[in-house]
Amino acid sequence: MEIQLWREILSPYELAVDELTLKFHHIIREYRRAGLYSPIEQVDGRVKTISSILDKMQRKKINANNIEDKLEDIAGIRLICQFVEDIEKVVEIIENRSDMEIKSRKDYISQSKDSGYRSYHLIIYYEVNTIYGRKKLQAEIQIRTLAMNFWATVEHSLQYKYKGNIPEHVTDKLLQASDAIVILDREMSSVRDEIMDAQNSFRK
Numbered sequence: 281m282e283i284q285l286w287r288e289i290l291s292p293y294e295l296a297v298d299e300l301t302l303k304f305h306h307i308i309r310e311y312r313r314a315g316l317y318s319p320i321e322q323v324d325g326r327v328k329t330i331s332s333i334l335d336k337m338q339r340k341k342i343n344a345n346n347i348e349d350k351l352e353d354i355a356g357i358r359l360i361c362q363f364v365e366d367i368e369k370v371v372e373i374i375e376n377r378s379d380m381e382i383k384s385r386k387d388y389i390s391q392s393k394d395s396g397y398r399s400y401h402l403i404i405y406y407e408v409n410t411i412y413g414r415k416k417l418q419a420e421i422q423i424r425t426l427a428m429n430f431w432a433t434v435e436h437s438l439q440y441k442y443k444g445n446i447p448e449h450v451t452d453k454l455l456q457a458s459d460a461i462v463i464l465d466r467e468m469s470s471v472r473d474e475i476m477d478a479q480n481s482f483r484k
């Protein structure tokens with residue numbers, strides 16, 4: 281496919297990522313301005329690169345005609361929370377919005393992936409308006425704690441380094457680390473109330 285055609289396909293996804301990122305940042309701002317604790321700590325967004333779209337098309341045997349249907353994560357948003365408890369709150373916020381419609385969910389928190397990966401995933405439908413008219417597209421929202429994000433970031437670097445074939449002694453360590461993350465998140469939750477009280481008295 282020509283680069284120009286790729287740009288046309290990806291352009292609405294860029295808009296979606298920009299809009300969604302802005303909207304989630306604004307949620308943080310609204311909470312903070314109200315002097316409230318924000319269940320979202322950090323927002324990241326990206327449009328999948330052409331090369332990783334091509335990789336995934338090959339891996340999942342997706343042909344060029346239905347990329348936009350089959351690739352649910354061309355637009356990707358990551359919402360990072362301080363505490364595990366915040367994740368369901370964030371899901372609720374998304375459920376209650378009129379501009380995001382939940383298509384499907386994957387809960388890799390109650391049941392982690394075999395790798396040890398933990399996160400809550402939503403696929404949403406989101407409408408953008410371009411000069412060609414309206415377009416409803418899909419976006420993937422990953423919701424996870426800072427600790428889960430730490431793990432996923434390191435594991436991702438290792439996947440990259442070992443080109444997807446992480447040696448067993450390293451995957452073993454990652455599984456141990458993943459269990460340690462669960463314990464850490466649990467311990468952090470136990471101090472959550474105190475942190476929230478402190479934040480409310482130091483309100484910015």
Ligand code: GTP
Nearest residue numbers: 336353386393395396397401422431432433435436
């Ligand atoms: P892909 O994994 O993207 O091919 O799609 P899928 O249909 O298998 O969905 P899945 O829910 O497994 O993964 C979606 C996304 O979650 C991935 O693109 C990654 O960003 C993230 N993810 C899933 N598994 C892992 C993992 O083991 N490690 C890390 N670091 N990220 C993962």
Ligand code: MG
Nearest residue numbers: 336339393397
């Ligand atoms: Mg996968």
